[in-house]
Amino acid sequence: MNSDNKNDIAQRGGVSSLRMLETNLCGVRLKNPLISASGTFGFGMEYDRLYDVSCWGALTLKGLTLKPRAGNPPRRMVETASGMLNSVGLQNPGVDCFIRDDLPRIAEKGVPIIANVSGFSEEEYVAVIRRLADTSVDLIELNISCPNVHCGGTHFATSPESVGEITKAVRAHCRQPLIVKLSPNVTDISAVAMAAEENGADGISLINTLSGMAVDLDKRTPILANVTGGLSGPAIKPVALRMVWQASRTVKIPVVGMGGIMTGRDVAEFMTAGAKAVMIGTANFIDPMSGPRILREFEEYLEESGTTSLASLIGSLKV
C-alpha cells in the first residue's frame, strides 16, 4: 500500500469515527463524550498550555460560589492506595470574578462549558445561577455533594427530599440545562437520582468523591487540616460503576459517569453501565495528557470492538 492510500484511509476513518463520537447532552452537542471533571481542571486554561483543550467534548470548570472563598488551610491533599484525598474547600474567586476574568478566555476555545455551582443555601445557589444565565456557559452542574464544607453542601445531597427541594428551587431560575451532581455518600443512590429527575434535573452526574480520612500515626493526628476529605481516583471506580449502573436503570434523563476513569476502556465500561457521557478528573494529575490520550484509546476500543455507535454501547451491560 502506498502512502497516499494510507492517508486516504486514515482520513476517511477519522471523519467517520469523529461523527460517531458526537453526542447530545441535555440539548448541547458534544463532539465526543469526554468531559473534564470539576475541580481537577481549573478554569480550563491551565492545561491549554500543554495541549489544545478544545479536544474535550466539554469542560467542567472549578466550582463557583457567590462570594470569593479562600478555601481550607493546608494540608489539603494526601495520596492513598490508587487514589487521593482532597479537601480544597471550594476555593474560588466568586462567580462575578469568574464571569469577568476567566470565562471570556476559556469561551474563546469554542468548547462547551459546564459551570459547577456550589452554595450554602438555596438562595446562594439561585443567586449564582441567575448570574450565569446570560453568559456563554452552556450547562450548569449543581454541586450538592461537596463533602468538604462544614456548614453546607453535604446536607443537600444526603436525602432524596433535600435533593428534590434544591433541584426544584434552582430549576425555576436556571436558563441552561441543569445537571445535578450526586454524592456517593448516601444509602440509596436510585432514590436520590429519581428525586433529581422528578424535580426537573435535565441530567445527573455521579459520583462525586467518597468521604474519607487519613491518619498520621506518628503524630496521632488527621493528615488533612480539614480532618476529612474526598477520595478520588481508581480506588473508587468499582463504587462509581455500581452507582452509575443503578442510577441509569432508575432515571430516563442522561447520566454522566465518573470516578477513577484512567483509560479509554474505563470510558467504555462506564458507558456500558449506562453513562451517556463521562467525566475525567484525577487522571489529569497522573498523566497531564489524559484528555487526548483517553479519547484516542476510546476511539481505538470502539474500532477494535466493532462498536458502530455510542447508542449501541450505552447501557449495553448484560446482567
Added chain:
Amino acid sequence: MIDQIATVASNRLIAKDTVEMELRLENETRPLPGQFAHIEAKGVFLRRPISVAGYADGLLRVIIQRVGKGSYALSEMQEGETTRVLAPLGNPFPTTPPPGGDGPLWIVGGGIGVAPLLYLGKKLSETVGASREIRSFLGFREPSLVFGADELGGAGEVELATGGLVTDLPERALAKETPSVIFTCGPTGMLRAVQKICAAHNILAYASLEEHMGCGVGACLVCSCKVRTQSGYEYKRVCYDGPVFSLSEVIFG
C-alpha cells in the same frame, strides 16, 4: 512546559539517603533555577515534584532524598530506565538580573532544599559572579547528609552548619555585611527564621516553597500556601504562583 519520556543517564549516591540523577530528556527543555519537574515514580499514584538542580545539554539533574515511598522509588531508578517528566514548571528565582541593587547575594539552604540552590549558584556565578559577591550558608542535620558545599564553593564562599541552626551563620555574618538579596530553600522552620532575619534587617528575600502536589500546573488547588494580601491573606498555588515567592509575603502556619 512539555510532558515527555526521560531516561536515567546516571544515578549516584552523593550523601546519606541522597541520590543525584541525570535524566536525559527527549525534547529540548530549558528549566531555570527555582523551577521544578513533575516526575512519575513507580509504585505510587501521584507524580512527585522535584526541584531542578541543574540542566545542560538535554540532561536534567535532580537530587532526591529518600523520605517516603515516592522519593525512594525515584532514587532506585537505574541507568537506562525511563519515566515521564512534566517540565519545566513554576516560576524561577529572579536572576536576570538579581534584584536589590549591587550588594552581595546570599544563598541560605537547608537539607534537601540545597538542591535548587546549586543550580541557582551556578547561574548567578555565570551571570553576575564577576561583579557581585555570592555567599552561601548551608545547613544539614548531620555531616553524613552534606552535599553541594564544594559545588557552591565555585560561586563564592560557603559556610556550613551540621547539627546547629544554619540561620545562626547569616545572623553572625550580618555584623560584617548586609546582602542586597537572600535566596533560600529548606525546611519551614528555617524559612521562618530567615524571614525574621530579613524583616529585622530589611533585606529582600526569595524562597522556594514545597507542598504536596496534585496536578503541578495550577489546576487542582491542593498545594496551597498562605500569602499576605492587602485585605488579609489568600491561598496561592505553590506549583503555579510559586514555588518561588517573595519571602516577606508568605505566612507560615
